[in-house]
Structure formats: C-alpha cells, structure tokens
Amino acid sequence: MKAIRDKTIWITGASSGIGKALALRLAKNNNFVIVSSRGRDSLLELQKTAPKNIRVLDCDVGDDKAMEEAGDRLASLTDHLDMVFACAGTCEYDDGLKLKLESYRRVFDANFFGVVNTLRQALPLLSHSKQPVFAAVGSLSSVVGFPRAEAYGASKAALGYFLDSVRADTSRVRLHVAHIRPGFIDTPLTKSNDFDMPFMMTPDAAAESIEKGVLRGRHIIDFPRRLSWPLRFLGFFSSLWFGICTPRMTRIRSLRKTKCA
Ligand SMILES: NC(=O)c1ccc[n+]([C@@H]2O[C@H](COP(=O)([O-])OP(=O)(O)OC[C@H]3O[C@@H](n4cnc5c(N)ncnc54)[C@H](OP(=O)(O)O)[C@@H]3O)[C@@H](O)[C@H]2O)c1
Incomplete structure (x- = not known):
C-alpha cells in the first residue's frame, strides 16, 4: 500500500485512541510528527517509540489563550506543516434530556472550537507546504440524529459545516480539507458505552482507513462502509429513521420525567 512519507504533520488528540494509532503509523514512515493532547506524560511516552520523528506539543485545544501560546511553540518546532489531523475530542451524552449547559460547552470546546483553534494556529504553517x-x-x-447525542452529535455536525465552509473558501487555493467520520472505534472514548456498537474497529484499522482516504484525495472519509452506507441511507429517508429506529433506541418514556439539571 502507498503510504504518507517524509511529511511534517501535526496530530492533536495523539495521546490515545485514533490519534495515537495515527501518530505511531505515520512516524514509522519517516514523517516528522508533532503530537498534542493535554497530558504531557503520555505524549512523552509516545515520543520514546520514535524519538527522532516525534515531538511533543502539549496543549488544550479548547483553551483559546493557551492555543495562541501553543502556536508559538509549534512555530519553534517547524517552519511549515504538510498535514494536520485534528483528532482531539470528547463525548458526553445527555441522559434524559437534562440539557446541562456546562456539558454542552465542554463538548463544543473540544470538538468544535478545538478544531477552529487548531486550524487557526496551523494555517500560517500550512501555507508553506506545496500540498x-x-x-x-x-x-x-x-x-x-441519535438519541442522547444532542451535544456530541451537534458538535460534530457543526464541525462538518465548518469544514465544508473552509473547503469552499479555499477552493481556489491548494489546501485540501478532509472530514473524517468514523463509526465505532475501540478506544477509551467508547469504553463506557452501554449500548450495542456494531462493526467496531480497532484504532489501528481506523488509522489505516484515514491514511488511505487522505492518499486517495477524499474530502469525506467515512468508515466502516457497513455502517456509513446504511446511516447515509437513513439520513436521506429520515422518516424511516425517526419512525422505526429511534423509538427503539430512546430511553425517554415520559416528558414529565425529564428535568433540566
Ligand atoms: N472512538 C469512537 O468510536 C469514535 C467514533 C467517531 C468519532 N470519534 C472521534 O475521534 C476522535 C478521537 O477519539 P478517540 O476515540 O481516539 O478517543 P480517546 O482515545 O479518548 O482520545 C481522545 C484524545 O483527545 C485528547 N483530548 C481530549 N480533549 C482535549 C483537549 N481539550 N485538548 C487537547 N486534547 C484533548 C485526549 O488527550 P488528553 O485527555 O490528554 O487531552 C486524547 O488524546 C474524537 O474527536 C472523537 O470524537 C471517535
């Protein structure tokens, strides 16, 4: 298989799960990989696996001020970036439609504003790359629309629009924008899920699908297909989704029992 080689790459959310698997995979092919997450120690452990090819840039992607400072540290590690993989993210479910604002803000800070902050710091360095x-x-x-995923799903849908809009705005310049949409991946994020997770993939398989998708020049990288195709179909015929599927999935049986926290 063709591989991504000899590039300078920044990966956020690289201390575990999908981001870590991607960092390990890319570092093996002589890419210079800058790895980020909040936890510095796990990043330093990761660096030990390929000391020449991995550099640590710990930062909280949801903290606007800290990201400005991280941008300066990023610029001291490299004068350009060929690729950025914004993997950092979190998941909190809204059980019983409690609409806890602080939970929604935490999720949006990491999953949406975290990506905006990442692009904000990366853009000047990406402009020095050929592709x-x-x-x-x-x-x-x-x-x-999944039950309980009001915050998580909305943050990812907002991210999708943001990426489309960036793609539209950069359609006359060279920036390639890709939206990666995984199904269920076996990572710490999904460990506490108490529902069926069909077609679960390993983080290594997810990293392979991401690399393949980028090499093929895809703008939408969905995997596994066994899950993405039915979901896209149901997204198109939404009356089937809301009429047949979601009544079996929701845990809410009475509006009187929901109580905003
Ligand atoms: N696992 C799945 O089934 C699945 C499915 C679809 C999409 N995704 C998405 O894939 C991405 C990676 O998830 P994963 O499954 O690999 O989860 P994971 O193993 O929990 O990894 C999440 C990573 O993001 C970092 N992170 C979280 N909040 C951060 C913040 N504010 N600033 C910087 N780093 C932060 C974490 O490190 P620190 O805690 O040290 O900061 C960790 O490295 C997420 O965006 C997630 O929504 C996952």
Missing part, C-alpha cells in the same frame, strides 16, 4: 492537508475527525453520528 497542504487539513483533516479533522468528526463522527458518523452526525449523519442522523
């Missing part, structure tokens, strides 16, 4: 790529991890959950 710059900006890829961000959304989720197949944004294709249809």
Whole structure:
C-alpha cells in the first residue's frame, strides 16, 4: 500500500485512541510528527517509540489563550506543516434530556472550537507546504440524529459545516480539507458505552482507513462502509429513521420525567 512519507504533520488528540494509532503509523514512515493532547506524560511516552520523528506539543485545544501560546511553540518546532489531523475530542451524552449547559460547552470546546483553534494556529504553517492537508475527525453520528447525542452529535455536525465552509473558501487555493467520520472505534472514548456498537474497529484499522482516504484525495472519509452506507441511507429517508429506529433506541418514556439539571 502507498503510504504518507517524509511529511511534517501535526496530530492533536495523539495521546490515545485514533490519534495515537495515527501518530505511531505515520512516524514509522519517516514523517516528522508533532503530537498534542493535554497530558504531557503520555505524549512523552509516545515520543520514546520514535524519538527522532516525534515531538511533543502539549496543549488544550479548547483553551483559546493557551492555543495562541501553543502556536508559538509549534512555530519553534517547524517552519511549515504538510498535514494536520485534528483528532482531539470528547463525548458526553445527555441522559434524559437534562440539557446541562456546562456539558454542552465542554463538548463544543473540544470538538468544535478545538478544531477552529487548531486550524487557526496551523494555517500560517500550512501555507508553506506545496500540498497542504487539513483533516479533522468528526463522527458518523452526525449523519442522523441519535438519541442522547444532542451535544456530541451537534458538535460534530457543526464541525462538518465548518469544514465544508473552509473547503469552499479555499477552493481556489491548494489546501485540501478532509472530514473524517468514523463509526465505532475501540478506544477509551467508547469504553463506557452501554449500548450495542456494531462493526467496531480497532484504532489501528481506523488509522489505516484515514491514511488511505487522505492518499486517495477524499474530502469525506467515512468508515466502516457497513455502517456509513446504511446511516447515509437513513439520513436521506429520515422518516424511516425517526419512525422505526429511534423509538427503539430512546430511553425517554415520559416528558414529565425529564428535568433540566
Ligand atoms: N472512538 C469512537 O468510536 C469514535 C467514533 C467517531 C468519532 N470519534 C472521534 O475521534 C476522535 C478521537 O477519539 P478517540 O476515540 O481516539 O478517543 P480517546 O482515545 O479518548 O482520545 C481522545 C484524545 O483527545 C485528547 N483530548 C481530549 N480533549 C482535549 C483537549 N481539550 N485538548 C487537547 N486534547 C484533548 C485526549 O488527550 P488528553 O485527555 O490528554 O487531552 C486524547 O488524546 C474524537 O474527536 C472523537 O470524537 C471517535
């Protein structure tokens, strides 16, 4: 298989799950990989696997001020970026439609504003690459409205629009924008899920699909197909989704029992 080689790449959310698997995979092919997350120690552990090819840039993508400072540190590590993979993200479910604002804000800070902050710091460095790529991890959950995913799914849907808009704005320049939408991946993020997760993939398989998608020049990188195709179909015929599927999935049986926290 063709591989991404000899590039300078920034990956956020690289201390675990999908981002970590991608960092390990890319570092093996002589890419210079800058890895970010909030936890510096796990990034330093990751660096030990390929000390020459991995550099650590710990930062909180949802903290606007800290990201300005991280941008300066990023510029001291490299004078250009060929690719950025914005993988950092979090998930909180809204159980019983409690509409807890602080939960929604946490989710949007990491999943939406985190990507805006990442692009904000990366853009000047991407402009020095011949074929710059900006890829961000959304989720197949944004294709249809899932119960309990009001905050998570909405943050990923907002991300999708943001990426489309960036793509539109850069359609006369070289920036390649990619929206990665995984199904269920076996990572710490999904460990506490107490529902069926069909067609679960490993983080390594997810990293392989992402690399393939970028090499093929895809703007939407959905996987696994066994999940993305039915969801896209149901997104198109939404009366089937809301009429047949979601009544079996929702845990809410009475509006009187919902109580905003
Ligand atoms: N797993 C799935 O089934 C699945 C499906 C669809 C989409 N996704 C998306 O894939 C991405 C990666 O998720 P994952 O499954 O690999 O989860 P994970 O193993 O929990 O990894 C999340 C990563 O993001 C970092 N992170 C979280 N908040 C951050 C913040 N504010 N600033 C900087 N880094 C932050 C975490 O490190 P620190 O905690 O140290 O900061 C960690 O490295 C997320 O965007 C997620 O929404 C996952």
